[in-house]
Amino acid sequence: MEPRPLPNINSDNREFWSACREHRLQFQKCEACGHVRAPGSHLCHLCHARAAQWITSSGKGKVYSFVVYRVAFHPAFAAELPYVVAAVELEEGPHLLTNIVGCRPEDVTCEMAVEVAWKDVSNEVTLPLFRPA
Amino acid sequence: MSLKDKYAIVGIGYTPQGRLPGRTSLGFHxxxxxxAIADAGLKKDDIDGLICYRAFPGTAxxxxxxxxxxxQRLGIAPTYMSQDANCSRSHIQHAIGALEAGFCNTVVISYGHNAASSDSMTRMLMEMHPDDAAFGNFGAAAGYALAARRAMHExxxxxxxxxxxxxxxxxxxxxxxAAQMHSRPMSFENYRNSRPLIDPFTLFDACLTTDGGRAVVITSAQRARDLKHHPAYIMGIGQHNPSVEPSRSTFMAGPTGAKKASQAALRMADISLSDIDACEIYDCFTYTVEITLQDYGFFGPGEGKDWFQDGTIEPGGRMPVNTSGGxxxxxYFMGLTPLSEAAMQLMGRCERRQLGPTTGTKSPEIIIASDNGGILQTHTCTVLRR
Structure with a gap:
């Protein structure tokens, strides 16, 4: 079976993915204006300050929007149909593209409370998925 | 000085279109x-500007x-040339900018792709959001579906x-x-029974893939007067690029870039929405048409359900939309499907689908056309007149 594609890990997001491997969700917080951002980026898009610290998220949030795949666009996901791809708004502010697991697709709604659920997919990569909270 | 009415579309180039295996994308361009050059009554040596729609991945x-x-294969050596690597849909701005600056006098904007019979479009879509692929998210449909779902919530x-x-x-x-879906009528029941895709979209919410090409020629209104067809004058253009990808957007239900882009285009054209006779809207998905017309101001959020009732956009309707089939x-030739149709309608060359007495609609003086790239990340609005 064709393997699941993995994220591109680079100097902007290595901290994020390293923390995921330890089941911690981390975001950059701008040291100048306090804005919390994802994905990792060289500067704050609000104030352009470079300095940022990595903070640990509560892992709690709500579904901002979601779709249900009824067709597999990639063979690695054929066995998962139907599956939910969602944009989740974390308590700290950032939105993440993710999957909603642990419930039926028809039970997912916008604004539904969710929490992070970790999926280890390789030695290097653990994906932050979300389940109903 | 205002750019209003200073430039015009003077020629449109069609190719066979549909599923045409065995032809190259370059051949369609x-x-x-x-x-398009011949349609304008021009010679190839008159073309000194060439703008190609986006680069697609090569094939085997x-x-x-x-x-x-x-x-090279057209046998021209333009003094202005460009191509998008991605989808920022600035082609008409590039054309008018280069003409206005005097870098060239006559521009061709071109699209060509063997998308239906090669894997080039699929490859482009699969590579579109590499960081989302680990979550099983690919292509453009899910992004638009995310936007549509959020809109359904709001x-x-x-x-x-x-x-x-x-x-x-x-x-x-x-x-x-010439439409790919000619002779294939669709009822509301057909639509309801369409094949699943990505909820909330089904297959009939999604655009076609096409083997074929489309091109338009743009030059000054002054030169246009001596050419073959009555030109379609460009009254106004506007662009807005919210740029935020759907996975990060906090305004997924709009307003999209359509709002500011149309305001700028209408301002340049010095008209209001009530002056528009028809719309040619970039319709990658059904919802894209709704949110674009909503952000243009034809109706308020959620009022589309009533606005579209009773055949508003159809032949005989009070606001025809996407009169080629879109x-x-x-x-599917990106923004050139709507733009070329707007020009053809204003030139009066649309035969059985011609706006006016033929289709029981108002004879068009002014048509608004849109182009939209990424996932509602870029929007260009163009106002054209007879």
């Missing part, structure tokens, strides 16, 4: 360009189509609104013998 038997290749919309768009445009396609039912 060349055929569309050559036909054809490398990437570059503007170098298009120029205002009244959904398949009961979108069915009027899919069915209405299919009626136009059935007046256009990307949903004619052919």
């Amino acid at each position: 060349l055929e569309a360009c050559a036909n 038997d054809e490398g990437m189509v570059t503007p170098y290749l298009v120029a 205002f009244v919309t959904g398949p009961e609104t979108w069915k009027h768009i899919a069915v209405g445009q299919r009626k136009w396609a059935n007046l256009n013998p 990307l949903l039912s004619e052919a």
Whole structure:
């Protein structure tokens, strides 16, 4: 079976993915204006300050929007149909593209409370998925 | 000085379109360009500007189509040339900017792709959001579906609104013998029974893939007067690029870039929305038509459900939309499907689908056309007049 594609890990997001491997969700917080951002980026898009610290998220949030795949666009996901791809708004502010697991697709709604659920997919990569909270 | 009415579309190039295996993307570019140049009554040596729509991945038997290749095989050496690597849909701004600056005098904007019979479009879509692929998210449909779902949460919309768009445009396609979906009528029941895709979209919410090409020639209004056809004057253009990808957007239900882009275009044209006789809207998905018309101001959030009722956008309707069938039912040439149709309608060359007495609609003086790239990340609005 064709393997699941993995994220591109680079100097902007290595901290994020390293923390995921330890089941911690981390975001950059701008040291100048306090804005919390994802994905990792060289500067704050609000104030352009470079300095940022990595903070640990509560892992709690709500579904901002979601779709249900009824067709597999990639063979690695054929066995998962139907599956939910969602944009989740974390308590700290950032939105993440993710999957909603642990419930039926028809039970997912916008604004539904969710929490992070970790999926280890390789030695290097653990994906932050979300389940109903 | 205002750019209003200073430049015009003077020629349109078509190619065979549909599923045409065995032809190269470059060949479609060349055929569309050559036909557009001839349609304008020009010679190839009159063309000194060439702007190609986005670069697509090469295939097993054809490398990437570059503007170098298009120029070389057309036998022209332009003084202005460009191509998008991505989808920021600035082609008409590039054309007018280069003409206004005097870098060239006559521009061809070109699209060509063997998207239906090669894997080039699929490859582009699969590589579109590499960081989302680990979550099983690929291509453009899910992004638009995310936007549409959020819209369903924030205002009244959904398949009961979108069915009027899919069915209405299919009626136009059935007046256009070149449309891929000509002779394939669609009822509300057909729409309801469409194959699943990515909820909330089904297959009939999504645009076609097409083998073929399309090109338009743009020059000054002054030069246009001596050419073959009555030109379609460019009254106004506007662009807005919110740029935020759907996975990060906090304003997924709009306003999209359509709002500011149309305000700028209408301001340049010095008209209001009530002066518009028809719309040619970039319709990668049914919902894209709704949110674009909503952000243009034709109706308020959620009022589309009523606005589209009773055949508003169909032949005979009070606001015709996507009169060729559009990307949903004619052919997919990105923004050149709507833009070329707007020009053809204003030139009065649309035969059975011609706006006016033929289709029981108002004879068009002014048409608004849109182009939209990424996932509602870029929007160009163009106002054209007779």
